[in-house]
Amino acid sequence: MSLLFISSVEDPERWRDEFARVLPAEDFRVWPDTGPREAVEFLLVWRPERGSMKGFPNLKAILNMGAGVDYLLADPDLPRDAPLVRLVDKGLTDGMVEFVLHAVLHFHRDFHRYRAMQARKEWSEIPQVEAGRRRIGLLGFGHLAQAAARHLLALGFPVSGWSRTRKKVPGGEGRQNQEPGAKIAAGSLNWGASAPGVQAFAGAGEMDAFLSQSDILVCLAPHTKETEGLINKRTLARLPKGAYLVNAGRGGLTVEEDVLAALESGQLAGAWLDVFRTEPLPAASPFWTHPNVIVTPHTAAVTLPGPAALELADNIRRIRSGLPPNGLVDLGRGY
Ligand code: OXD
Numbered sequence: 001m002s003l004l005f006i007s008s009v010e011d012p013e014r015w016r017d018e019f020a021r022v023l024p025a026e027d028f029r030v031w032p033d034t035g036p037r038e039a040v041e042f043l044l045v046w047r048p049e050r051g052s053m054k055g056f057p058n059l060k061a062i063l064n065m066g067a068g069v070d071y072l073l074a075d076p077d078l079p080r081d082a083p084l085v086r087l088v089d090k091g092l093t094d095g096m097v098e099f100v101l102h103a104v105l106h107f108h109r110d111f112h113r114y115r116a117m118q119a120r121k122e123w124s125e126i127p128q129v130e131a132g133r134r135r136i137g138l139l140g141f142g143h144l145a146q147a148a149a150r151h152l153l154a155l156g157f158p159v160s161g162w163s164r165t166r167k168k169v170p171g172g173e174g175r176q177n178q179e180p181g182a183k184i185a186a187g188s189l190n191w192g193a194s195a196p197g198v199q200a201f202a203g204a205g206e207m208d209a210f211l212s213q214s215d216i217l218v219c220l221a222p223h224t225k226e227t228e229g230l231i232n233k234r235t236l237a238r239l240p241k242g243a244y245l246v247n248a249g250r251g252g253l254t255v256e257e258d259v260l261a262a263l264e265s266g267q268l269a270g271a272w273l274d275v276f277r278t279e280p281l282p283a284a285s286p287f288w289t290h291p292n293v294i295v296t297p298h299t300a301a302v303t304l305p306g307p308a309a310l311e312l313a314d315n316i317r318r319i320r321s322g323l324p325p326n327g328l329v330d331l332g333r334g335y
Pocket of ligand 1: 065066067068069092301302303
């Protein structure tokens with residue numbers, strides 16, 4: 001039986017070495033060298049060539065080597081009779097936490113404005129806002145956002161999370177209607193001793209209330225039919241005037257012209273954009289040169305073969321023993 005690696009962008013040799021370490025007995029193959037097709041049990045994929053995933057009759061699972069599965073779901077040849085699993089691992093999670101903390105602190109501490117002042121050789125002090133009065137809204141409240149929330153809370157930011165359906169976190173009901181800047185009480189969304197509380201919002205009906213108290217909106221939601229263009233003229237107008245936008249989810253969450261218009265009008269004071277509708281971001285995009293925008297090339301969280309191979313190997317063992325894998329995708333929901 002074999003594992004087949006298929007990626008149009010990843011170097012298979014780095015992965016071959018990691019798999020030799022974590023699953024030394026497996027036959028690790030690299031597409032298009034499939035070997036006997038009926039022997040292929042697991043596809044390890046990241047942006048696989050279109051059409052490459054079909055024609056394996058004994059598949060036990062398709063294991064994505066990244067968090068987002070929108071690219072796979074857009075492939076009409078994705079086998080729908082084998083479980084699809086996204087990567088939930090320490091490498092991606094730590095990377096996303098670092099990115100979110102950096103972007104939030106960047107805007108919170110006005111580093112974008114100090115940078116512009118340096119260019120003008122201007123020495124003056126911008127009045128500082130305390131962390132307890134800068135409300136962070138996490139749009140999409142899955143694994144990565146929850147990890148970021150813990151760290152933001154530890155720095156003293158009031159944090160809220162919006163999800164499509166209310167998250168059922170053991171021991172928590174979701175804290176509602178906290179006054180801006182109020183001390184965060186322990187225990188509402190209680191997923192661990194180090195995460196005292198997040199104000200939870202859910203569903204379309206609570207979106208406006210969520211937005212209206214997000215001084216820094218951090219988008220980490222997946223791109224699905226429901227989240228397509230969610231950040232648009234209407235929703236941007238619900239943010240407090242002069243809010244900041246950080247997008248590390250998917251470019252398809254935003255209507256890019258509306259983001260630009262909000263930056264022009266001052267509705268948005270700044271944006272950190274890591275993902276775009278077209279990637280690589282075309283040279284003609286106004287985002288590249290906008291003074292209040294930071295562009296990074298979809299690198300908020302990248303898969304690190306070391307920790308990822310451990311997690312993929314663990315899921316392979318779980319599936320072989322009949323256990324559900326971590327990160328099982330609901331094909332209907334799209335994430
Ligand atoms: C992604 C990833 O889904 O990098 O964007 O994992």
